[in-house]
Amino acid sequence: MLDQNQNIQLIDITFQNLTVNVQTKNGQKQLLKNISGICKNSEITAILGSSGAGKTTLLNALCKRIQNTQTTQVSGSIQANQEHITFEAFSNYGSYIMQDDILLETMTVKECLNFAANLKLQGSQQEKSQIVQETLKYLKLERCQNTLIGGQFVKGISGGERKRTSIGFELVTNPTVLILDEPTSGLDSFTAYLLISLLKRYAQNKRKTVIFTIHTPSSDIWSIFDRIMLLVDGRFIYQGASNEKIISHFNSFGFVCPKLQNPADYFLSIMNASENNLKNFPKYFEGYEKLNDIVQNEIEQKQIQMILSSKYQTPIYYQIIQIAKRSWKNVKRNPILFKIRIIQAIFMAIFLGLVYVKIEDGSNQPSSIRDMNNRSGLLYFTCVNQLMMALNPCLLTFPSMSTIFLREQNSKLYSVLSYFIGRLLIEIIPQIIAPIIFGIIQFYMIGLNDHTSENVIFYLFSLVLCSLLGFGLGQIGGTLFNQSKTAIAINPLILYPNMLFGGFLKYSNDLSPWISWISYLFPTKYTFNAMAMNEYEFTYFTPNPTQFLGLEFTKCFLKLFK
Numbered sequence: 068m069l070d071q072n073q074n075i076q077l078i079d080i081t082f083q084n085l086t087v088n089v090q091t092k093n094g095q096k097q098l099l100k101n102i103s104g105i106c107k108n109s110e111i112t113a114i115l116g117s118s119g120a121g122k123t124t125l126l127n128a129l130c131k132r133i134q135n136t137q138t139t140q141v142s143g144s145i146q147a148n149q150e151h152i153t154f155e156a157f158s159n160y161g162s163y164i165m166q167d168d169i170l171l172e173t174m175t176v177k178e179c180l181n182f183a184a185n186l187k188l189q190g191s192q193q194e195k196s197q198i199v200q201e202t203l204k205y206l207k208l209e210r211c212q213n214t215l216i217g218g219q220f221v222k223g224i225s226g227g228e229r230k231r232t233s234i235g236f237e238l239v240t241n242p243t244v245l246i247l248d249e250p251t252s253g254l255d256s257f258t259a260y261l262l263i264s265l266l267k268r269y270a271q272n273k274r275k276t277v278i279f280t281i282h283t284p285s286s287d288i289w290s291i292f293d294r295i296m297l298l299v300d301g302r303f304i305y306q307g308a309s310n311e312k313i314i315s316h317f318n319s320f321g322f323v324c325p326k327l328q329n330p331a332d333y334f335l336s337i338m339n340a341s342e343n344n345l346k347n348f349p350k351y352f353e354g355y356e357k358l359n360d361i362v363q364n365e366i367e368q369k370q371i372q373m374i375l376s377s378k379y380q381t382p383i384y385y386q387i388i389q390i391a392k393r394s395w396k397n398v399k400r401n402p403i404l405f406k407i408r409i410i411q412a413i414f415m416a417i418f419l420g421l422v423y424v425k426i427e428d429g430s431n432q433p434s435s436i437r438d439m440n441n442r443s444g445l446l447y448f449t450c451v452n453q454l455m456m457a458l459n460p461c462l463l464t465f466p467s468m469s470t471i472f473l474r475e476q477n478s479k480l481y482s483v484l485s486y487f488i489g490r491l492l493i494e495i496i497p498q499i500i501a502p503i504i505f506g507i508i509q510f511y512m513i514g515l516n517d518h519t520s521e522n523v524i525f526y527l528f529s530l531v532l533c534s535l536l537g538f539g540l541g542q543i544g545g546t547l548f549n550q551s552k553t554a555i556a557i558n559p560l561i562l563y564p565n566m567l568f569g570g571f572l573k574y575s576n577d578l579s580p581w582i583s584w585i586s587y588l589f590p591t592k593y594t595f596n597a598m599a600m601n602e603y604e605f606t607y608f609t610p611n612p613t614q615f616l617g618l619e620f621t622k623c624f625l626k627l628f629k
């Protein structure tokens with residue numbers, strides 16, 4: 068079984084007595100029922116079945132994306148040659164391409180492949196570029212290599228090119244096992260044929276193991292399958308070659324595929340769970356018993372070659388650079404959020420400036436509570452406003468990026484830390500620039516404490532800090548949810564406590580002891596305190612408003628800073 072002549076990694080994927088149970092509201096549901104099979108190297112294996120038959124469940128189980136949890140039980144063995152597959156191990160030799168093409172809209176096709184090559188391949192930049200170029204050629208993507216992938220808002224490459232780019236993103240790393248969930252969905256029959264032929268060439272020429280699910284293959288596509296698995300209600304009704312064997316197998320118990328009909332259409336028509344078909348299901352299962360021994364025999368003949376670890380990850384600093392570069396391109400090509408952040412800052416600063424234009428500083432009426440309140444209110448509003456302006460875009464964008472992150476994480480392109488730092492380096496830029504512009508306009512229009520240059524710098528620093536805290540909270544909120552809408556819906560849960568415990572709506576000293584500690588959890592308390600301490604460091608007001616605002620906490624912080 069060992070490929071002695073060439074040093075090529077050959078992997079057969081086998082599974083025995085594979086059962087997947089899930090707990091539903093109506094009790095237990097069996098998605099896969101004690102099935103066994105083999106997907107051989109150098110072959111393409113197509114899994115067919117009607118909707119809900121368990122095809123995706125089988126693919127997910129093979130690459131260990133379904134694990135035992137409280138509601139899901141997976142039993143049976145799944146092996147790559149003689150080794151049990153684990154999620155970690157699979158990512159060393161295999162790739163899984165989901166049905167949805169998860170790609171960053173603002174990248175070109177070539178940049179997308181370059182990104183994967185840079186992060187997954189060893190070798191010089193020139194060697195990596197050459198591999199990317201070969202992959203582009205292989206996938207017939209040369210013509211559109213410099214076109215943006217595009218999406219909802221930007222017109223980009225076609226559906227077929229998108230699918231091939233998605234495959235190219237994985238192929239560039241030359242995986243030994245390639246698993247694809249419905250790679251032809253949404254493609255016309257010719258493009259679908261091209262794609263499957265390409266997978267066939269990949270399997271045959273490079274001796275890889277390719278497994279995919281497919282819904283309605285044309286007869287051309289059917290004829291190039293090496294191996295077919297037909298699934299009905301979580302059980303196999305056929306497994307083996309796609310040639311005459313499958314026709315004669317079903318013939319043997321009375322299901323005759325008409326000569327002029329596409330076999331795929333015929334088998335799909337007898338597999339769907341219509342009333343007529345349901346009564347035939349026991350016959351199919353009985354018929355499959357005859358194939359059991361053949362399949363078992365094939366499983367026993369599987370590769371015994373040891374799987375060589377191809378584990379390679381680029382250094383963290385390199386990952387960070389690559390992610391930052393990509394984030395920068397993303398901002399440059401889709402600068403709307405960046406621009407909105409700056410425009411919002413300018414608009415809000417002018418608006419606040421007009422509302423509070425040259426407010427009293429206490430020089431006329433040092434004891435005016437109204438003037439003190441106006442000034443403190445302005446500081447407090449500024450604080451909450453900065454927090455919100457940084458928080459909302461994060462809640463909006465983080466969940467939408469999480470699908471890309473998860474896909475790339477599964478492909479082990481980078482570590483979580485690198486991704487976080489790489490993105491942060493770029494996304495933090497508007498969070499620093501916007502509050503500074505905001506603060507400068509405020510100084511001109513309102514007349515805040517500019518007694519010393521330190522006061523001005525400290526105020527701007529507090530605004531930046533406030534913006535960064537909002538940014539941080541937005542990231543926490545954004546990572547908790549998959550959907551932007553859900554993340555945005557939690558906005559009030561972040562905003563209201565921050566407003567309430569900021570130290571202005573209710574003075575911190577007046578909070579009951581049992582709840583006062585909570586205020587330390589909310590950033591507005593710190594930023595409002597810092598801004599007010601700074602503002603009233605030099606003031607005409609008597610008594611100094613910091614006294615009745617109860618701003619003790621930040622005094623030491625201010626001293627440290629100055």
Ligand SMILES: Nc1ncnc2c1ncn2[C@@H]1O[C@H](COP(=O)(O)OP(=O)(O)OP(=O)(O)O)[C@@H](O)[C@H]1O
Pocket residue numbers: 089090091096098116117118119120121122123124125
């Ligand atoms: N976590 C789950 N809990 C309950 N039922 C599930 C769960 N996951 C899948 N199912 C059910 O299991 C069955 C098989 O699902 P699966 O996605 O594998 O089907 P499929 O053959 O890929 O279908 P399709 O071709 O429509 O994608 C379906 O009836 C589905 O509703």
